Amino acid sequence: VGSLVDAGSDPAHQVLRKTFGYDSFRGPQRDIVEQVISGGDALVLMPTGGGKSLCYQIPALVRPGVGVVVSPLIALMQDQVDALQAVGVRAGFLNSTQFPDERRTVEAQFVAGELDVLYLAPERLRLESTAQLLDRGKISVFAIDEAHCVSQWGHDFRPDYLGLSMLHERWPDVPRIALTATATEATRKEIAERLDLTRAKHFVASFDRPNIQYRIEAKNRPEHQLLAFIQSEHAGDAGIVYCLSRNSVEKTAAFLTANGVEAVPYHAGLDNRTRARNQARFLREDGLVVVATIAFGMGIDKPDVRFVAHLDLPKSVEGYYQETGRAGRDGLPSTAWMVYGLSDVVQQRKMIDSSDGDAMHRRQLQLHLDAMLALCETVQCRRVQLLAYFGQQGERCGNCDTCLNAPESWDGTVPAQKVLSTVLRLKRERGQSFGAGHIVDILVGKRNPKVEQHAHHELKVFGIGTELRDIEWRGVVRQLLAQGLLAVHGDYGVLTLTEASNQVLFEKREVMLRREPERAKAARTPKPA
Numbered sequence: 189v190g191s192l193v194d195a196g197s198d199p200a201h202q203v204l205r206k207t208f209g210y211d212s213f214r215g216p217q218r219d220i221v222e223q224v225i226s227g228g229d230a231l232v233l234m235p236t237g238g239g240k241s242l243c244y245q246i247p248a249l250v251r252p253g254v255g256v257v258v259s260p261l262i263a264l265m266q267d268q269v270d271a272l273q274a275v276g277v278r279a280g281f282l283n284s285t286q287f288p289d290e291r292r293t294v295e296a297q298f299v300a301g302e303l304d305v306l307y308l309a310p311e312r313l314r315l316e317s318t319a320q321l322l323d324r325g326k327i328s329v330f331a332i333d334e335a336h337c338v339s340q341w342g343h344d345f346r347p348d349y350l351g352l353s354m355l356h357e358r359w360p361d362v363p364r365i366a367l368t369a370t371a372t373e374a375t376r377k378e379i380a381e382r383l384d385l386t387r388a389k390h391f392v393a394s395f396d397r398p399n400i401q402y403r404i405e406a407k408n409r410p411e412h413q414l415l416a417f418i419q420s421e422h423a424g425d426a427g428i429v430y431c432l433s434r435n436s437v438e439k440t441a442a443f444l445t446a447n448g449v450e451a452v453p454y455h456a457g458l459d460n461r462t463r464a465r466n467q468a469r470f471l472r473e474d475g476l477v478v479v480a481t482i483a484f485g486m487g488i489d490k491p492d493v494r495f496v497a498h499l500d501l502p503k504s505v506e507g508y509y510q511e512t513g514r515a516g517r518d519g520l521p522s523t524a525w526m527v528y529g530l531s532d533v534v535q536q537r538k539m540i541d542s543s544d545g546d547a548m549h550r551r552q553l554q555l556h557l558d559a560m561l562a563l564c565e566t567v568q569c570r571r572v573q574l575l576a577y578f579g580q581q582g583e584r585c586g587n588c589d590t591c592l593n594a595p596e597s598w599d600g601t602v603p604a605q606k607v608l609s610t611v612l613r614l615k616r617e618r619g620q621s622f623g624a625g626h627i628v629d630i631l632v633g634k635r636n637p638k639v640e641q642h643a644h645h646e647l648k649v650f651g652i653g654t655e656l657r658d659i660e661w662r663g664v665v666r667q668l669l670a671q672g673l674l675a676v677h678g679d680y681g682v683l684t685l686t687e688a689s690n691q692v693l694f695e696k697r698e699v700m701l702r703r704e705p706e707r708a709k710a711a712r713t714p715k716p717a
């Protein structure tokens with residue numbers, strides 16, 4: 189009873205109700221808001237759609253002065269400011285896209301205390317003129333949005349974020365709140381250290397998104413699989429399809445549209461106007477599909493995205509979680525659907541091999557990829573595995589593909605040995621390395637020109653693998669790569685052995701593989717002995 193009375197007079201709660209029109213705080217919002225209003229620092233880890241914005245907007249409105257929000261999402265600042273102004277909050281932004289006179293107006297408003305919230309691009313804070321400007325006004329709180337951008341090992345590193353530790357040095361009395369949707373325990377520590385937030389209180393919201401169904405399927409004809417998925421489960425729904433390259437974005441958008449699913453492309457190669465138009469259409473129209481590179485969606489607030497589809501493997505579990513998290517913000521059932529295959533592993537390895545940065549950086553990228561592959565290949569509940577990655581516990585969810593249609597695992601030791609010994613023989617006897625396609629051709633005994641040219645039909649291993657089909661062998665190779673029992677290198681994606689391969693070849697190490705659902709079905713039809 190007491191709390192009801194308190195709620196009425198509590199200024200934070202009043203702002204929540206009167207300004208934003210919500211009845212109650214969600215998850216840890218109340219505690220976070222209280223911490224910051226009372227002048228303390230906070231580090232907030234909350235999934236996309238969890239309601240991070242209110243965590244700094246309410247303190248900005250309750251505390252005297254202007255709340256300064258550092259955000260890398262320049263393209264969204266106008267939208268955020270518009271949304272705040274629509275509910276009567278005095279908001280403005282400063283970034284490089286503005287005309288000088290617009291900028292001067294906002295600066296004057298800030299100094300005069302005529303703003304509640306000011307959005308700032310991180311690069312502006314590098315300018316001494318910006319610091320001087322901030323000195324001339326009163327700041328209520330600093331909010332550092334997308335705080336994981338300070339992590340050098342993360343996928344969104346922004347050098348300008350490293351400079352943000354100066355906020356505390358220069359304005360030690362202003363509370364700071366750092367927010368991110370993507371951080372493992374290690375990244376969280378890194379954020380706290382780099383932003384000089386070691387004394388901040390940590391708030392970790394649950395990462396579970398129960399309304400999202402997670403599904404990962406074997407990739408064979410990605411565009412057709414996607415079309416079938418949309419037509420059978422999400423006809424007329426809004427959705428986001430992620431592809432790795434601009435080229436595949438264009439092709440996929442055209443393919444969907446030609447097949448009756450209206451889709452627009454979004455990638456960094458499009459001119460600003462087209463990009464802005466496609467994004468605006470996606471936000472405004474019902475049931476439009478946007479096909480995009482990962483540049484799309486950071487901070488997009490469209491509640492009724494019914495599906496997120498990946499045609500290419502994300503580089504990390506954080507990326508996957510963030511991208512899939514754009515589905516179902518309204519809490520209604522939604523699907524996170526992905527196809528993934530051997531080519532993804534080869535391609536990602538290639539990108540890591542050719543990436544800038546030192547060995548340690550490449551090692552980090554490899555670890556990110558390994559965790560993503562483990563999620564793809566798991567025979568356990570995807571949600572349990574996903575939550576575990578973020579250090580949270582979950583129970584078998586009953587709403588992911590592995591729960592709904594449990595994949596079997598099977599003893600793949602013999603097929604694994606066949607693949608590995610083929611790779612070994614080529615190396616030992618011929619001094620050669622080849623990609624997966626050729627290795628599979630040798631295993632199934634396909635006498636094609638390349639095989640003949642190299643006289644590989646004379647190898648002892650030629651045709652030793654007729655028990656599996658090509659596509660199944662590719663699945664075996666993919667899983668060996670994912671388990672680190674095989675490695676792939678270079679532009680041609682040649683396969684090589686690893687230390688662990690030797691255990692399989694010479695030390696009787698067993699290899700458990702995941703049976704693809706199609707394979708499980710095929711296995712049920714009786715085969716001639």
Ligand code: ADP
Pocket residue numbers: 210211212213214217234235236237238239240241242489491517
């Ligand atoms: P995030 O930044 O964490 O991705 P947002 O701050 O954009 O999430 O919030 C996601 C959605 O949830 C928004 O539509 C927001 O208005 C809504 N929301 C946030 N907090 C509450 C709340 N306490 N009650 C109801 N809706 C809320």
Ligand code: ZN
Pocket residue numbers: 568569570571572584585586587588589590591592
């Ligand atoms: Zn599950």
